[in-house]
Amino acid sequence: MKIIVKNARLSFNDLFTSKSINGGAPKFTATLICSGETKLKLANKEGVQVVVPHSKLQEVCEKVLKEKFGKLPAKADNWAYNKADGTTTRDEYINDDGDYWAGFDAETFYISAGKAEAKCKNGKMTILDQRREAIEENSGLLFSGCYVNAVLDVYAYDGDSGKGVTASLEGVQLLRKGEPLGFAKINAESEFDEEEIDADDDDAASMM
Numbered sequence: 460m461k462i463i464v465k466n467a468r469l470s471f472n473d474l475f476t477s478k479s480i481n482g483g484a485p486k487f488t489a490t491l492i493c494s495g496e497t498k499l500k501l502a503n504k505e506g507v508q509v510v511v512p513h514s515k516l517q518e519v520c521e522k523v524l525k526e527k528f529g530k531l532p533a534k535a536d537n538w539a540y541n542k543a544d545g546t547t548t549r550d551e552y553i554n555d556d557g558d559y560w561a562g563f564d565a566e567t568f569y570i571s572a573g574k575a576e577a578k579c580k581n582g583k584m585t586i587l588d589q590r591r592e593a594i595e596e597n598s599g600l601l602f603s604g605c606y607v608n609a610v611l612d613v614y615a616y617d618g619d620s621g622k623g624v625t626a627s628l629e630g631v632q633l634l635r636k637g638e639p640l641g642f643a644k645i646n647a648e649s650e651f652d653e654e655e656i657d658a659d660d661d662d663a664a665s666m667m
Contacts, residue, residue, distance in 0.1 A: 460523050461629075463500040464570060464609045465510070467491035470562055470640055472603060474584050474631060475596035477576035487584040488573035489628055491609060492562050513568065516540045519613055520624045527615035528622065536623035539613055543567040548623075561640040562604070572611050572628035585630035594633060601631075604639040608632040 470490040477485035493513040544565040545551030610629040
């Protein structure tokens with residue numbers, strides 16, 4: 460089921476260079492942090508496009524599961540929409556120090572999506588700016604912390620590991636810049652102290 464995520468914050472991502480996870484096919488991936496400003500655009504029962512809160516993604520996931528299996532399975536993993544406290548399918552979203560990753564806390568809901576490089580047009584993820592023009596990797600325009608829109612295809616599956624629902628990432632659009640996640644900007648000038656100048660160095664500098 461196609462949905463458009465509006466105004467989510469981009470976190471961990473491999474959008475320009477695909478990566479293999481646990482020996483699988485190389486993928487482009489993105490994690491989208493949801494807030495009260497994050498909305499979904501999707502078709503309702505009448506086929507009319509509506510805008511709803513991101514929490515409706517849980518209903519979307521249940522809907523695609525029911526459509527595939529005829530009813531909601533007793534157990535089904537949801538890899539598309541999770542809460543950072545670990546109460547849903549995915550583990551708690553914390554680092555090795557036991558702290559939540561930058562941009563997350565216990566109440567954060569987030570969306571995970573990815574797409575195999577082999578299934579992408581020309582082997583690249585569709586990444587656009589506000590004017591729908593392509594963003595190049597070396598442009599520096601898109602980074603973790605930016606706010607984005609994304610097109611997803613949410614679907615159910617039945618595999619060796621069991622039943623579940625996941626999301627294919629079809630494209631990302633930059634909405635606006637945000638504070639970078641994962642590192643702090645350093646003002647080098649403010650980090651240095653004034654140091655005494657050695658007399659010999661001072662004389663040598665005056666002769667140059």
